[in-house]
Amino acid sequence: MRLYGTFNGTLVIAGLAIIFTLIAPSVFQFFTIITLTQVIGLSILALSLALVWGFGGILCFGQSAFFGIGAYAYSVAAVNIGGSTGSIFIAILAAAIFAAILGYFIFYGKVSDVYLAVITLTVSLILYSLMRRTSGPEYKIGKALLGGFNGTGSPPLNMPGDGSAMLFPMQTFYVSMAILIIAYVFTGWLVTTKFGRVCVSIRENEVRTELLGYDTRLYKLCLFSISSGIAGLGGVLFCVGVTRVTPDVFSLGQSALAIIWVIVGGRMTLIGPILATFVLYFLTSSLGSQQIFNANLVLGIILVVFVLIVPNGVVPTIMNWFERRRAKRYARQKERRMKLRKHRAIG
Amino acid sequence: MARREVVVETRNLSMHFGGVRAVDNVDFELREKELRCLIGPNGAGKSTFFKCLTGQLRPTSGDVVIQDIIMTGRESHEIAGLGVGIKTQVPNLFDGLTAVENLWLSSRRWHGDRRANTLVKETIDRLELGEIRSSIVGSLAHGQRQMVELGMVVAAEPWLVLLDEPAAGMTDEETFKTAELVREINKTSALIVVEHDMNFIRAISDIVTLFHQGSIFMEDKMDVISADPQAREIYLGHKT
Ligand SMILES: Nc1ncnc2c1ncn2[C@@H]1O[C@H](COP(=O)(O)OP(=O)(O)OP(=O)(O)O)[C@@H](O)[C@H]1O
Ligand SMILES: [Mg+2]
Numbered sequence: 081m082r083l084y085g086t087f088n089g090t091l092v093i094a095g096l097a098i099i100f101t102l103i104a105p106s107v108f109q110f111f112t113i114i115t116l117t118q119v120i121g122l123s124i125l126a127l128s129l130a131l132v133w134g135f136g137g138i139l140c141f142g143q144s145a146f147f148g149i150g151a152y153a154y155s156v157a158a159v160n161i162g163g164s165t166g167s168i169f170i171a172i173l174a175a176a177i178f179a180a181i182l183g184y185f186i187f188y189g190k191v192s193d194v195y196l197a198v199i200t201l202t203v204s205l206i207l208y209s210l211m212r213r214t215s216g217p218e219y220k221i222g223k224a225l226l227g228g229f230n231g232t233g234s235p236p237l238n239m240p241g242d243g244s245a246m247l248f249p250m251q252t253f254y255v256s257m258a259i260l261i262i263a264y265v266f267t268g269w270l271v272t273t274k275f276g277r278v279c280v281s282i283r284e285n286e287v288r289t290e291l292l293g294y295d296t297r298l299y300k301l302c303l304f305s306i307s308s309g310i311a312g313l314g315g316v317l318f319c320v321g322v323t324r325v326t327p328d329v330f331s332l333g334q335s336a337l338a339i340i341w342v343i344v345g346g347r348m349t350l351i352g353p354i355l356a357t358f359v360l361y362f363l364t365s366s367l368g369s370q371q372i373f374n375a376n377l378v379l380g381i382i383l384v385v386f387v388l389i390v391p392n393g394v395v396p397t398i399m400n401w402f403e404r405r406r407a408k409r410y411a412r413q414k415e416r417r418m419k420l421r422k423h424r425a426i427g
Numbered sequence: 428m429a430r431r432e433v434v435v436e437t438r439n440l441s442m443h444f445g446g447v448r449a450v451d452n453v454d455f456e457l458r459e460k461e462l463r464c465l466i467g468p469n470g471a472g473k474s475t476f477f478k479c480l481t482g483q484l485r486p487t488s489g490d491v492v493i494q495d496i497i498m499t500g501r502e503s504h505e506i507a508g509l510g511v512g513i514k515t516q517v518p519n520l521f522d523g524l525t526a527v528e529n530l531w532l533s534s535r536r537w538h539g540d541r542r543a544n545t546l547v548k549e550t551i552d553r554l555e556l557g558e559i560r561s562s563i564v565g566s567l568a569h570g571q572r573q574m575v576e577l578g579m580v581v582a583a584e585p586w587l588v589l590l591d592e593p594a595a596g597m598t599d600e601e602t603f604k605t606a607e608l609v610r611e612i613n614k615t616s617a618l619i620v621v622e623h624d625m626n627f628i629r630a631i632s633d634i635v636t637l638f639h640q641g642s643i644f645m646e647d648k649m650d651v652i653s654a655d656p657q658a659r660e661i662y663l664g665h666k667t
Contacts, residue, residue, distance in 0.1 A: 274535055281532045284521035291481065291519065292583070293507035293536045 090268030093351050094261050101257040105250060114249050118321025119361045120256040124263050124314030126341040126353035131267050132307035134347035135276065137283025138300060141197040142204030143311055143338050146175040148329035150312025151234070151319035152211070152226075158235040160222035163243035168316050175312025176305045183304040187297040201335060208330035231326030234319035256317050260354070263310055267350050270306070279303050340379065344386050346393020356394065431459040434587060434617055435480070440489035441641075442475050449475040451641035452489070462613045464628050464649075465621045467638030468662060473621045474516050476638070477591050480619070481513050482506040493587070510537070512585030514576050516592050516621070522565030526556055526575050529564055533579035543582075550582040554608070569596045577608060588618045594627045606630040637662065 105113060129143045153174035157167035182203060186196055215228025226232055237252050239245040247255060270276045281289045282296050290296050319325040328334065341360060345352030360379065367375040390397050435457040442450040449472045457463055465473045478484040480491055482503040490499045498506055507513060512533075521529050530550055534543040551560055554574055559567060564575050573593065580588055593609070594602045602624060609631050612618060622628050628635065628649060635652055637645040639661045645652055652658045 274540070277528070277532060277535075281521050281524070281528075284523050285519065287483075287503075288519045288521060289532070290503045291483075291507055291513045291515070292533050292579070293504050293511075295502075295504045295508075 087269060087272045090265060090350070094265050094268075097257065097261050097264070101254060101261075104253070104257075110249070113253050115321070115365075117249075117252055117256045118318050119358055120260050121314045121316065121318030121321055122337075122341075122361065123354040123357035124260055124317065125311050125338050126345065126357045127260075127263060127267060127350060128307045128310035128314060129338050129342050130345070130347055130350050130353040131271070131310065132303060133342060134349070134353075135271050135283065136279045136300065136303040136307070137193075138304060139193060139197045140200045140304070140307075141339070142200030142202070142335050143307075144329060144331075144334040145200060145204035145207055146179055146308035146311035147315040147318070147334070147338075148204070148207060148211075148325070148327075149178055150175045150315030151325040151329050152232070152315075153312070154316040155232050155234040155319055155325050156221045156224040156226075159224040159233070161243075163241075164235060164237045164320075165240040168313070171316045172309045172312045175315070176309035179308030180301065180305040183301045187300045187304070190297075201332075204330050204335055205332065208327050208332075211327035211330060229327055231324050231328075233324050234322070236323070237320055252320065256321070259313065259317060263313060264350060264354065267310065271350070275299070275302070340383050342393075344382065344393060346396040348392065349395045349399075352393050352395030431461070433457070434459050434461075434494055435619070436492040437476075437479070438490045438492065440476070440479060440491065441487045442472075442479055442484060443487045448641045450479060450486070453641075453643055455636070455643065457617055457619060460613070460615075460617055462609070462618045462620070462631060462633055464632045464635045465619060465638060466623070466628060466635055466652075466662065467644075471638040472641040473638050474591055475641075477516075477589060477619075477621055480506075481511070481515075481589060483515075507536075510586045512580035512583050512588045512616075514580055514590045514593055516595070518569075518572055518576065520564045520572060520576060520579075523563065525561050526564055526567075526578070527551070527560050529575055530578050530582045534582040534584075537583050537585075546582045546584065550578045553581065554578045554604075570598055570601045573597055573605075574601065577605065581608070581612065584615075586616050588612055588616050590618065591621045592623065593620065594622060594624050602627055603630075 125147045150171040154171035157170040212229045214226035219226040237247045341356045342353040345356030364375045437455040440453045479486045485500045530547045534546045
C-alpha cells in the first residue's frame with residue numbers, strides 16, 4: 081500500500097471544502113444545514129479513526145468512547161462555565177488524557193493488537209452502561225445533570241468570550257466546517273511529519289521500527305491520544321448539532337458506524353472516511369424515511385460489498401485508477417519519443 | 428600495538444529454550460573498529476546469540492555489555508538507540524513503503540531532516556539503488572530487498588553494525604558488492620557478521636568465531652579454522 085497524497089493535495093481538498101462551505105447555504109435547505117453540524121461531528125470521528133487505524137495501524141474498535149467523552153465533557157463544562165470556547169478545549173483534553181491513561185496500560189503492557197480492539201470496545205460499552213445508570217438528581221457534575229439514558233443538554237456554541245451571544249445555526253455551520261477543515265489539515269500535516277512517518281512505519285513493521293531505535297510504544301501512545309482528542313472534538317460538534325448527548329454515543333452501533341465509514345471511504349486516506357460519513361449518513365437517513373428497505377440492512381449490504389469488491393475503499397481505488405492511467409499515458413509518450421528518436425537517427 | 432577498546436562483550440551469556448541450550452555460557456569480545464564473522468552449522472545458536480545482543484531475546488542468564496553499559500534484557504530500541512545498526516536474518520522491511528522511505532526512516536532516527544535526505548541520496552548512489560528507489564519494497568526481488576536492508580544500515584551511519592546473513596539469497600555479483608560494502612562500513616564502524624557463504628567470509632574477514640552447539644568452539648583466522656580437522660568436521664560435516 082502506498083502513501084496517498086501529499087500535503088499539497090490536502091490543501092487543495094481543504095480549498096474545495098471552503099468553496100463547499102460558502103455555497104452550501106444557497107444550495108441546501110435550512111434544515112439540512114442544521115443537520116450538517118452533527119454530520120460534521122461524525123465525520124471528524126471518522127477522520128480520527130482513519131488517523132489511528134489507517135495510518136498508525138492501531139485498530140481501535142471503541143473510537144466512539146473518546147467521541148462520547150468529548151461530547152459529555154463539553155456539555156458538562158459548557159453548562160458549568162457558561163461558554164463554549166473553553167469547553168471545546170476541555171473536551172479535547174478530556175478525551176486525549178483518558179486515552180493517554182488507557183493507552184499507557186495497553187501499549188506499555190505490550191497488549192497485542194487484537195486485545196487492543198477488544199479492550200477499547202469494552203471500555204466504550206462500560207461507559208455506555210455507566211452513563212445509562214446516571215438518571216436521578218444525585219448524578220450531577222456542578223450544575224449539569226447527567227440524566228441517565230435521556231442524556232444531558234448540550235449548550236450551543238457562542239461567540240468567544242461572550243457566553244450569552246449564541247451563534248445562529250448558519251454561523252454554527254460555518255464554525256463547524258472551519259473546525260473540520262482545521263482538523264483535516266492538521267491531520268494531513270501530521271502524517272507528513274517525522275512523527276507521522278514513523279507511525280506509518282510502525283503499522284508496516286513494528287519490530288523493524290523498534291530495531292531502528294524508535295520507541296514504538298511512545299509513538300503509538302502519542303498517536304492514540306492525538307486521535308482520541310480529535311474524536312473528542314467530533315463529539316463536541318455532534319452534541320452541539322443534536323443539542324443533547326445521550327449514552328448512545330458509546331453504543332456498539334456508534335463504534336461500528338465509524339469503522340464502516342473508514343472502510344468504505346478507504347482507510348489509507350483521510351478524506352475518504354470524511355466523505356463516506358456524509359454520503360452514508362444522508363443515504364441511511366433518506367432510507368429511514370421510507371418503508372421498503374431497512375436502513376441497517378442496506379448499510380450492512382454496503383459494508384459486505386465494499387469488503388469483498390473494493391477492499392481498499394472508494395477514494396484509494398479511484399486514485400489508483402487515475403495513477404494507472406497516468407502511468408500508461410506516460411509510458412505511451414515515452415515510447416513515441418523513442419520511436420521519433422530512432423526515426424531521426426535513421427534519417 | 429595498543430589493543431583497542433572492547434565495545435561489545437558478553438559474559439557467561441546463555442539462552443535456553445526449555446531443554447535446548449541455544450546459547451551456552453558464551454564469553455565474547457568485540458573491539459573498536461573490529462570486523463568479526465560468526466560461523467557455524469545450522470542451529471549452532473548464531474541467530475539466538477545475535478538476538479540476545481539486539482534485545483529481541485532476553486537471555487536466560489549472563490550479561491550483554493555494550494560500551495561498558497550493561498544492556499542485558501533492555502528493549503531493542505534502547506540497544507539500537509546506542510547507535511547500533513541491525514539487520515536480522517529474516518527479511519525485515521517496511522513492505523508497503525518505497526525504498527527511499529525505508530532508508531529515510533532509518534537515517535532520520537539519527538540525523539536532522541536535511542542530513543538524512545543527503546545520506547539517503549548518497550546511500551542510493553553508493554548501493555546503486557537508483558532504479559528501485561521509488562518501488563514498493565514488498566514487490567522487489569529477494570536480493571534487492573537485502574540491498575535495501577543494507578542501505579538502511581548504511582544510511583544511519585551507526586558505529587556498530589550487526590548483520591545476520593546479509594548475503595543470503597544473493598547472486599554472486601550482489602554478494603561481491605555486499606562484501607565490498609561491508610569492508611567499507613568497517614572503515615568507520617565495528618561489525619559482527621553472521622554468514623554461511625565461505626567465499627564471502629574469506630573476502631571480508633579478519634578473525635572468525637566458530638559456534639558449535641551454543642558455545643564458541645574456536646576463534647581464529649579463517650585459514651587456521653579451515654586447517655583444523657575438528658573445526659572442518661563441525662563445519663563441513665553439515666551442508667553449506
Ligand atoms: N524461539 C525459539 N524457541 C525454541 N527453540 C529455538 C528458538 N529459537 C531458536 N531455537 C533453537 O535454538 C537453536 C539455535 O538456533 P539459531 O536460530 O540460533 O541457529 P543458527 O545458528 O542461527 O542457525 P542458522 O544457520 O540455520 O540460521 C536451534 O536448535 C533452534 O531450534
Ligand atoms: Mg540464524
